[in-house]
Amino acid sequence: MTEKQGIILVNLGTPSEATPAGVRAFLQAFLMDKRVVGIPHLLWWPILNGIVLPLRCKRVADAYQKIWLEQGSPLLVYSQQQQKALQALLGETAVVELAMTYGQPSLQDAWARLKAQSITRVLLLPMYPQYSSTTSASVSDAWFQIIAKEHQVPAYTFIDQHYRHASYISALADSIRREGFLTHPDDLLLFSFHGIPEQYALRGDPYPQQCQETAKLVAEVLGLSANQWHLSFQSRFGKQKWIGPYTDTLLRELPAQGNRRIYVVCPAFSVDCLETLEEIAVAGKETFMHAGGSFFRYIPALNAAPQYIQTLAALCQQWLSSGLN
Template identity: 45%
Template structure:
């Protein structure tokens, strides 16, 4: 950040529906699942399937799930993202705007807001600790489209990943320790990461390697042995094989292997959202308890914690 150009920050996350309604969810999923970075099927096959079958069936179901986690101020992901941007701007004292890859506020609106404030150099921080072509690369694609529409392309730097950043690992560890202090220490700490199709990793996506490194560094920071911590992948979609082991299948077997009290966290998510508050905290808890588990403790995302903001400052100033 040592130059004479006015700088600003664009915080980026995946996005969320504008409302917990079937129509809003359908619009959001339609944009999300149209991205070839997310679904790379032949368009002539995928688009009719998406619009004629998947969205009409899936949108009402997903809308009900969103209703179960919706906050007074809106979608949890958007609420926490706004809080992060506000705290980060107060700390840095330079403009900080929020942009989503899909939905609103859009990447275009975030860039426009920064340019309107006279920003000439943008630090883009995608809030994905582990790199994947399905997330971080999609942000880069989206920015390229935005920059095609502005008369003067601003200077910009994209923070590609921070899966092994010391302050990120320490922030994760701090949430675990706070949970242990408040709820007691479980028999096992499970790190559940958002999954991607195995085929993507086979074709070179480095995401699973980043997830593995994060888990190993967290274990070292917490002083956990191999039998006390593990990692799985959640949120698979469709019929093809995704990265394994799967979170839900693992939860079915842990109690029979002696894990009765479980701590679970989601290190790939920077903000609590549908996949953490409903899928993990509700659905996965039910799976674990039905399999014989006794205690299921979900450890929240970093959200707008001071440790998380300090890590962002380090990434931006670095």
């Protein structure tokens, strides 16, 4: 009897609608995750619900409205495209499901759909090329909560990063070339990764080093010298110190340093979302141009680009053929 196998692509999540109520429901779940905010819940809950959410929800909802697609949230739409493309590439060798750590479609529901098909072997593939305790580890936590309730625990594998995979690096480099980078001698490439609090890195989170290696590998493929690219971190939240340099600060400083033409790529994001389409492509561009920049181009995330889907398929095929849990 052939063993049925399932693959779950897992991303962070998104509000169900671009409204303060939709944003509040999403942020409440996201920011109550101990992996994301390490403050004890008894202290953090009143701060989150009494100060943070009332101040942030309308502003974040307004930002979502700028990028919302006819089909819904960009993160969900592009993630669904990834799921369909990967399923088409793998054919009947495995069932591909999509899940979010926070919001819908939930990881619990994705597993329920696989379980209903008598799936006995599962691959969990977080859609974060670089590992972080704030992202990949949260997927692991959520999965363990689900299987803790099962009498028959499925065999499962967890692929927590793929930042060094050659075809992923190649796909990034190709996407940068396609957008026209290096068509002008003064072009500068900025790798902007999502940030994490500095204390997480000091405690051993390998994310900063993996981001640096990602950028270095892509720069090598593109044949860039050290002065043709920079690395920075975006999306910091709260008053604590985050890993740097900060993207918004760098965008204000670069024109005065003679870098007036810039391309920005965000390799930590497998699909385009609020942090890329609004924070970088809209607000980041405005910051850079107001500081004296003359040219700004955001390079879209890989989304469902064929080469990236082939990267995901290669990871899945290795697992499928290994026979290992």
